[in-house]
Amino acid sequence: MFVKICGITNEDDALLAVAMGADAVGFIFAPSPRQISAQQAYDITRRLPPEILTVGVFRNELPARVIEIGHKAGVKGVQLHGHETAEQCREIAGHFRWTIKAFAAGDENLPRADRYGTDMILMDAPEPGSGKVFDWNLAGDAPSQLKLILAGGLHADNVTAAITEVEPWGVDVSSGVEKSPGKKDPVAVMRFIENAKSAAPEQYRGDDDGPYNWDFE
Numbered sequence: 248m249f250v251k252i253c254g255i256t257n258e259d260d261a262l263l264a265v266a267m268g269a270d271a272v273g274f275i276f277a278p279s280p281r282q283i284s285a286q287q288a289y290d291i292t293r294r295l296p297p298e299i300l301t302v303g304v305f306r307n308e309l310p311a312r313v314i315e316i317g318h319k320a321g322v323k324g325v326q327l328h329g330h331e332t333a334e335q336c337r338e339i340a341g342h343f344r345w346t347i348k349a350f351a352a353g354d355e356n357l358p359r360a361d362r363y364g365t366d367m368i369l370m371d372a373p374e375p376g377s378g379k380v381f382d383w384n385l386a387g388d389a390p391s392q393l394k395l396i397l398a399g400g401l402h403a404d405n406v407t408a409a410i411t412e413v414e415p416w417g418v419d420v421s422s423g424v425e426k427s428p429g430k431k432d433p434v435a436v437m438r439f440i441e442n443a444k445s446a447a448p449e450q451y452r453g454d455d456d457g458p459y460n461w462d463f464e
Contacts, residue, residue: 248447249417254281256429277306280428288320310338337364352385361390372399403438410446
């Protein structure tokens with residue numbers, strides 16, 4: 248089970264997430280209480296192990312700016328969390344090894360997500376980044392061949408139920424493991440990752456060393 252801890256604003260929280268077993272950490276470059284600069288992200292990403300996927304989160308940003316900021320921050324992947332078109336997404340995906348396209352629950356474009364040039368998609372609440380739970384049945388609209396990452400209102404006490412119902416490839420959390428906006432709660436991070444990994448559907452279970460190699464070129 249792929250687990251991404253998003254909204255990282257400082258090195259201590261990034262290292263905590265890694266130590267607890269997260270596969271990816273996310274840095275928000277869009278307007279948000281958790282927004283950080285490319286330089287701040289770079290100072291963190293350069294200290295993380297190579298097997299960790301670092302992701303820059305953008306919303307409705309021009310492709311050229313996504314590419315510029317993402318490279319300056321040193322992230323390995325980008326997450327497009329706005330109304331980016333399929334053409335824009337494919338353009339950006341040509342500059343990063345990993346690209347995640349986010350869709351709001353009920354988005355009419357979700358059934359056509361396979362046109363966006365990436366095999367990883369994220370499904371969030373209708374108000375992206377709100378931390379609110381939505382009807383998980385809507386995840387069934389996503390193309391089955393894509394890797395689905397579930398987000399939106401997840402926390403340690405409901406992530407098991409979410410994974411059991413949706414059987415996603417991965418889960419993403421930000422506010423659900425925080426003490427305050429931008430500051431993670433170590434116990435909440437630990438419990439979320441443990442519960443998510445334990446609930447992984449059989450088809451997504453990896454070996455004890457972890458199923459991912461994000462340093463692959």
